[in-house]
Amino acid sequence: MLHNTGATALVVMELRVAFAEGQFMVWEHTRTTLIPQSDDVQDARTPFSIAGRSTHELVAEFRGTFPGKVPVGRPHRIVVEARSSRGSGWREVLAYDLRLENFVHPVTYIVYTNEQNYLPQEELAAGVERRNKLREQWGLPDREPDTA
Template sequence: MSAMFLAGRQSSDLPAAAIVAGCALIFTVASFWWLNARQGRLTSYEPHSFAAVANETSTQLRLPLVIYNTGAKPIVVQNLQLRFPDEPDTALRLLWVTTRRYLKPDSGDGHAFAAAFPVGGREAKQLFVEFRAPFPDFVPQARDYKVSVEAKVGHHDDWRHLLTFTWQAAHMVDPGSYITYRNTADDLTTDDVAKSDAALKRLAAKAAAARAS
């Protein structure tokens, strides 16, 4: 009788042991996938400074970007662009033309043409990216712009959103010179806005004349 009871108890314990073993296997496989094979996405962070120039050749905007890969697998960035989603001309783009060593433009800041690059799994990559639109396609105004940074990545056909931030273009008090500015509102004076507005309006008038000719 006791032998039959023991045999029945052992047989009833087998399914429980199998369930525990199965759960352990699932946990192991899921952990391996999460740590080593999960496809993540790219994110970035609001820049607090920028370099810019606007003249009768082009408008150039250089941004300090940190791009972070949330997943385990590397992601290849094939292209970058700036878009202005709130502007009437929603097709307006500033294209990635070069990557530099520093934010401040000078003769020794390096010059690397736009080229694909990888972002390793759970890694962050800092880049000083230069975007450009030819004159007279885009002349900024002395105001805030909502700007979206987008990336074309190797495992997707469409553009992927990295971040949206406010570009304080009114800081461009000397738009004809390629210099750095803070991208904050707290140190923007009314005199700065007036100076930037006057200079950019003069350039906008030249752009309008060029488009009309």
């Protein structure tokens, strides 16, 4: 959900996700729902306008690599940034901690809740095992401790 606090319309031209570690994920597609179905429309990214003092809802898909290719299951600070008709530079839209300890299927990441401690310990432990296996395959350091 994006909010235009100004009195005049705003055109959003680009979006991206910036990780504190320096990686970026670029806006690639727009979906009609949070959980894609076979009949969901996958549109290429395109600029859109937000009327003055209004909001715009968008289900954006971002493409890129998580920090370290297979991130350690911990909160990662991210910033959603936008380029708009109000300047050529990137501006922060939203910043928060993306809770990747909930990231239990690292090969098929689609949508996860960002709520802390919502998964049972068995699922969290299975996620740690899957991420560690991928980290080993990629030759990455920092195995995660078991959660069990």
